[in-house]
Every structure is written in structure tokens, then in C-alpha cells.
Amino acid sequence: MNSKEMIARRIAQELRPGMLANLGIGIPTLVSEFVPENHGVFFQSENGVVGLGHRPPEGMEDFDLTDAGGTFVMAVPGAAAIDSALSFGLIRGGHLDVTVLGGMQVDERGYLANWMIPGKRVAGMGGAMDLVQGAKKVIVAMEHTAKGQPKIVRECDLPVTGVRRVSLVVTELAVIEPTDDGLLLRERGPGVSVSAILEATAARLIVPEMVPEMRF
Amino acid sequence: MNSKEMIARRIAQELRPGMLANLGIGIPTLVSEFVPENHGVFFQSENGVVGLGHRPPEGMEDFDLTDAGGTFVMAVPGAAAIDSALSFGLIRGGHLDVTVLGGMQVDERGYLANWMIPGKRVAGMGGAMDLVQGAKKVIVAMEHTAKGQPKIVRECDLPVTGVRRVSLVVTELAVIEPTDDGLLLRERGPGVSVSAILEATAARLIVPEMVPEMRF
């Protein structure tokens, strides 16, 4: 199991039947692969589908049906197709139970930065600012470090995506919950020591007596 | 031909094929009776129908299809059913070519009052304020006087429906166009003299050399 799969599998455990969930591009998209088709969670995508399914059989793609990343998908029975105004109405209006977003940085305030690197990569925020603002629960799915540099930092030096505290951060090393008091270390990766997590993290972490291992 | 029919017939002449038109409750509703079904104008109603038709054959009413007054109607071929948000989006967004509204008073500024008599009749403005604000052209359909009292006045003493100048006022006595300079008398009713119009009007009228009779 590689890092990305581990992160996706752990986040899949957070999804419950009947939930309306949005998965961002990248690792978040992987999450759906670890949720059975008959699970009962409804995946929503920014481009206006409620009830996104897995990839269609080769040759049976509907050219008018993709996920928000542009990858061909199926729709599950009971799916709905809506326009962008209603799609973001669901997101900003608090109808979305959970969103899973990729991240460049998360800081001690629980703020997420994931939309631009000034002077370099300018992707645009897409739907990320609405999702961070509007979803009932925001889960960040990202690798713990990038090129050896910690992505969990004291304060984001990249432009933030929102000034709302995210709900949970899941990396291959740790599950971290931003709280009133700071970043709480909830779980460690399989076989990962607390000191290894602290070493890979630039932010201060609140470390409880017991930090259980992630279970899959 | 009674007063109301005369007003409705005259206003029907203002409708062109391809126009999107809204008819208010009362005399305005009558207008559609003088427009052939195959005329090409599309009647929109606040309750979300684009392409309202005449009354259905007795016994063939669709209980889910009425005009804005609650009267059963048919839909024409090519009709569309939309929600109230889009219905008023069309109205306020400038997509409506013309609205025909009933009136209690019109004044020299061209302002219309048609939604309440303080302390007495409190109907509520319904869609009237949006229609007055948003339609490209606002035509007022009303009898020239009420219980002998002029309804075209120097300044409305009833609460106005909007502070936008309406486009045209059609009564059984006259067709009047509010302009920058005041109320311009455009046409007189069949056999009606200019002095009879002036006598039934509390507002100042601009009277050109020639005031042709309405033609039907």
C-alpha cells in the first residue's frame, strides 16, 4: 500500500451512507475507489453531478459525463444532473456533508492553502474556496511532506484557501485534528513513531498519551 | 365592445411575434383573448410558465397548470415550465419584452400605483414591483376613472409600485405615453373628444395638433 492509497483508504472510513460528499482532484479522487458502489454515500462533483460512480467500461464512456477533473465516470442509480449554480448552491449552502481536498499547506490555525504558489504555479482556486467555506466537514488529504519539506506548518506562507478551520488532516504518517487549542495528533501511520511525525512536521502538535495506529 | 374589451384589444396590437409578454390579473389577462393562438408571442406568467395558452376544454384541466391568477389554462406547443427563481430571473433580468399591468393610479412622472390602498385593501405587491422594474416595456391597462374619480393624476397619493416611468397607459378613453416632458396624449377612444379626456383626467396632458382615434 503506497502513501496515496493509505491516505485514501483512511479517509474512506469517514464516509457514511446517505452522506453527500465531494472529492477534489488528486488523492481525494482516489477515495471513491475504496468505497463500494452500493455503500450509499452520494458523491457530488462541482460540474453538477450528484451520484458519481466509478469509471465506465472501456468504450462505454458518455462524452457528456466526467468528474470535476475531466475523467469519464458513470452515474449511479438515483443520480441527478444539475447546473453549476445549484451545484455550488449545495456546496456553499451547507448541504454537503463532507469535502475531501488536496493540500499544499495546513497550519496551526487549521487553515488550508491549496490553490497557488505565487510567481510559479497559478492554477486558480476552482471550487476550493467555496468547498472550504461551505462543506459541513472539510478533510485534507495530502502527503505529509513535499520534497522533504513539511507541509504542516506554524502559519501558511502560501495564500490560504479560506479562514475556516478544517476538520481533519490525513497524511500517510498521521491523522491530525485542528482544535481550539491547536493541532491534535489523533492517529499514527502503521509502524510510524510519534517522534518521526514530529520530525516531519513544522507545526506544534498536541500529542496525547496514547496515539493509536490507523486501522484499515 | 365594452371598456375592458376595448382596452384589451388595443393593447393586443402592441404584441409582436417572438415577444415574451407577461399579463397581470384583471383587464391585462383579457388581452390574450384577442391574440390568435398561432400569433407567435409567448405569454409568461409569474408562476413559472412560458407559453401560456387559452382555457382548456371543459373537463380537460390540468390541476397543476394555471395562470398567475389561479385560472386553469393550456400550454402552447413549445412551452417551458420553470421555477419561481428563474421566472423572476426572466422578469428582473430584462428578458421580458413587455408586461401589461392593471393600475389604480398613474401620475405625471409616469409612476404606477397598483398594489395597495393604505388602511383598506392590502393585497400585497405580488410580482408587480419586479415587473415594473424589469420588463423592457410596461403597459398599464386600466379604466380611465374609478367611481367617477380620475385615475390619471398629478402625483400618486397611493403608494407607488416603482419609481420607473411606465411606457404606455391604455384606457377606454385614451392612449397616453409618459415622456420626459410629461404625459403625451397619443390616441383617443372611438368617438371620444379631447375635451372629454381632459375632463376625466386630473393630470396635465400634452395634446398634439392631431390626436387620432384608436383603431381596431
Place this chain on the structure above:
Amino acid sequence: MKTAITVDEAAALIPDGASIMLGGFMGIGAPDRLIRKLAEIGRKNLTVISNDTAKPGYGPNPLLDVHAAKKLIASHIGKSPEAQRQMLAGEIEVELVPQGTLVERIRAGGVGLGGVLTPTGVGTEAQNGKQVVEIDGRPFLVEKPIRADFALISCWRCDYAGNLAYTMSAQNFNPVMALAADVVIVEPHEFVPIGVIPPDDVRTPGAIVDYIVGRAH
């Protein structure tokens, strides 16, 4: 898959003093069974949000007839003598809102906006108490969102996933109200298998519907 509750169970969810949105336009597309049941069990002090009060016997009138509402937010009460009488007698608080403003305020409440800026009502009594802002030299009223504890709506078809389709002028405020309440209760005319309503024709996704009232037996 969703399950249905009875109209009695649905009405029991709604306490005295609740704010309720009622779909419908002149009674067309109104959740009639829920309205009559709430009147029958004697709910009090409700805040009712409805486009209009329809004519006697229709729309919200059964609730007005038994004085179940302490406040009414609507655009038009002209066809209901009882609503007009209660308003003039001071028995009910009535907030009259231009219809296009009413639907946008409910939509704003449903889609997470802090409000909208509308030109409708500028310079009229509808401006009273409202903040006015200039945008590019034109005045607009700041209209705040409206939400309710419950949205009681009706629809034409409902599938087992709770997806809703509406028909003709019975659509009106129903899909917008379905977005703007903490609890959404729908009273469908018909139930159909999943797939009968194609994804493109769903106007209210089942994911935002909380309770479905089953057929009368």
C-alpha cells in the same frame, strides 16, 4: 434508499412556534395534506413563509382559519379575505415582500449567500428599513436571506432515492424552499422506481430531502 412516513408522523415533527415554508402558488403545488394536518392537530404560533395565501380553502388558508400562524411572510394576500382581515385587525404580523425578492431571499438562505442586491422596490414602501447600496451608480436594496426550520413542499414524482420532479406551474417555490430549511418534508403526488426520473430531469436531488410523506391509503 429512502423510506416514507405518514402525514401524522410528519406533522408531529413540527412543534408549536416553528417557522415553516410552504410551497405553492395560489394553492397549486402546495403540500395540502401536511397543511390540513397541522391545522387539525392545532399547532400554534407558527411563522408561515409562502408566496401567497391563495383563495379560501387553498394554500395556507386552513392554517390561517384556525389562527395557527403568528407571522406571515408573503408577496400577495389579496385572494384570502381571512388573511386580510387578520392583518388589518392586527391578529397576525404580515411581512409583504415583492415576489422576485421573496424567492431570491429564500434562495440566498438555501445556497449560503449573505443576501442579494435587488433594484426591485427602490423608492417604494418595500424599501422601508432596508439598507441601500450603490453599485456602479445605481441604487439597490440589500435583501437578507430567509431560512426556516421546516420546508413543507409538494412535487409531482418522487423516486426511491428521494429525487424529485415537478410539473408545470406546480413547481413554483418548491425546489427553492427545499434548499432553505433545516428539515425538508416532501409530499409527492406519485412514487416511481429509480430511473423513471432521468438524472437530467431531477430538480431536487434526494440527498437534500429529509422526510417523504407516503401515499394516503
Place this chain on the structure above:
Amino acid sequence: MKTAITVDEAAALIPDGASIMLGGFMGIGAPDRLIRKLAEIGRKNLTVISNDTAKPGYGPNPLLDVHAAKKLIASHIGKSPEAQRQMLAGEIEVELVPQGTLVERIRAGGVGLGGVLTPTGVGTEAQNGKQVVEIDGRPFLVEKPIRADFALISCWRCDYAGNLAYTMSAQNFNPVMALAADVVIVEPHEFVPIGVIPPDDVRTPGAIVDYIVGRAH
């Protein structure tokens, strides 16, 4: 009844310097024939409003490739290296707008609102230059309407009255943009007789469609 024009005739309606809205999301549901034709005939100084720039070859990219746009308003340009390169090189002015804000601004332009108040982007770079208002103690950004000279949209089905239906994720910005431009030009995938799209399934009424691009022969 409406008639169709050719893609050449449609492109000829659009002058240099025009502002154009383009439907589509990652190229899905984009008016591809119109976009390619505008690029081919060498239009210049366009202001392009589009949710995103899609990947090379898709969505607005054919226009970007020939430097037809002087300004771009979009929520995401991450899949188009050419859009990113032109932005960083200062060859094109780019206004990045959060996606939900972009669609509400276009909708506001289309439905006659002076703007909307959104919580999205408060405290971020998206707040720069925006007015902030407090509503009931919470901060919101005042977001102004966006309109364009032309909306170029695509749809699934179009009937002879110009009524449009969309399918699956190809709907996206198309119906909203159809409201927000002086001239609406649609590029349908299919033509069907009146009645094939039931009134309840029409998402864009024909009354607001100005030009229909006929099939390629």
C-alpha cells in the same frame, strides 16, 4: 419557430474586442465549433469568461493558442499550460474568481441583481479590492454581476422553438450564461421536434435564445 444559421454566420456576428461567455467545464459542454471558428477567422482582443481553460485543445484553448483573448475571467487555469504561460508572461490579463462566486456573478448579471453577498473568499486574496459588508455579524464579500456581449453555449437537445435541454455534466455554466449576455448563440448536439422536450424538462426557454447554429453537414 426559429431558424438556424451556420457556424460561419454565427462567428461573423462577433466583432474583435467583444466579451464572450463560453459554456463548458474542462471542455465538457463547450461550444467547440464556435470556439474553433473564432480562432480560425482570427478574432482579437476578446474578453473570455469561462469556468476554466480545460486541457490543451479543449474548451477555450484554441482561442488562447492564437492569442485571441486580451482578458480571461475564470476559476481555474491549472490544466492549460498556455493559459498559465500567458498569465505569468503578462500577455493576458487574468481575473481568477472562486467558482461558486463566478457562477453567482454571472447569474446576478442574468437575473437583474446588483450583486450577491458571499462568504466565499473572505480573508483570502479573493477579497482584494472587494467591498466587505457585515450581515447579522458575519462578513460577506460584495460580488458584482458579470454580463457579456455574447454567450456561446452548447446543449444536448434543441427543439424548433429554441427550447434547450442539457445532459449530465455538460450542463454546467450553459443555462446560467444563457441569461447573462446581450446575444445568446447556442450550438446544439441534436435537433428535435417541439414536444420531444416536455415543458418540465426545458432548462433554457427558447424565448431567450437569439441564434441557433445548425448541424455540420
